[in-house]
Amino acid sequence: MQELLKYQELDSKLRKLNGEIENNQNRKKANEMQQYMRETQSKIISLDESAAVLVANLNKLKTEYNAVISKIEQLSKVEAEKAEDLEKIENELSKLYDALSKIERDLANMQNKLVSVNKEFENYMKNAKTAKSNLVYYKQEFEKSKAEVAPKLDELGKALAEQKTKVGPELMSKYLAKAEGRIFPIFVPFVNDRCGGCHMEIPAGKIKELNAKHYIECENCGRYIYKI
Template identity: 25%
Template structure:
């Protein structure tokens, strides 16, 4: 294998390496996964808000029940006093009647409130059910996606390491001065060597003078493109 052949191979493997690194970067900033993760966080937050709402409703309902009980007891006391026969004063009688009515109306109002709160509690329950199902589904999808992305990433990392070791091996057996020149051009142009195809430079696509094409084909000297400076590589046609 000539130095030029090695350079040509090195160029190809750098191309592969760049492609794999690019693919890895795209995977690392996986937009679809990011969207899924954001949605998952939002669902979790909604779920927690609903659980808190449910807890508040439960406390509220307990408080209402206690209030109903208090009014029921007071209602009974007023009723018992009324029918005990001990009340003879008309004013006291009216007062007890009014008290009974007050507790009756309060219980009625509280029971309306209880019914409404129970309705709200039921709808919160069904919302919690729905969101739990969504969270579970998304969680399964995310796990699947993570496994998929992880395996793709490890595959790409293997390919990257493979390309790096091939490049290292090729560079170790390549002429050092030529390699330095090649890297100089490559860092400026993105590639350091270009094929000659139909007397045209594969790097800049400019026509190469016939005498240079001939010299390149002889392979005795390294020939650079007069236009872009890339090392010219005569492909076997």
């Protein structure tokens, strides 16, 4: 049991170190930057699509505009012979001018939209650039701290492997069966007739079993309660 407890102690140190790497602030920030860049990229793509649609509409409007202009030019050249013809031509012209000013308004709107899409696009590009350089920085910092703990991690890993050979196979397999689970430590002492992990009181029958076997499984938390 003593050897197993030594193993658990080493395992605990290793878990703590791995936890520190897992929770490293630079690592978290680097992940955030990566996420941000992915989101920005999809926004840039959709802005690109909106800009393409706007440009196509803009070109369509320009063609319409030119068509109206040439109609107006043609009509202006027609010389009216009768007063009623003149009236007709003037009516037609006035309709065309109305159409023209509507197209002009639409064109102005469309151009404004395009300007704002471009502005948004530039902003996203600028932010993506910043995020990228931040990502490089956070990654480097994370790699640095990882490199710092690497020798210690290696040392602990070796010590753990060595200690494993000293633990009896039955205890070791009981330990390893729970090592991937959520509970840790896996082996806890028997304290004042209670489980040293969850503090549940152990019934008398179970205490007898504990005295004979030196360890029992806690019915409440699933840890092993030991008594040396």
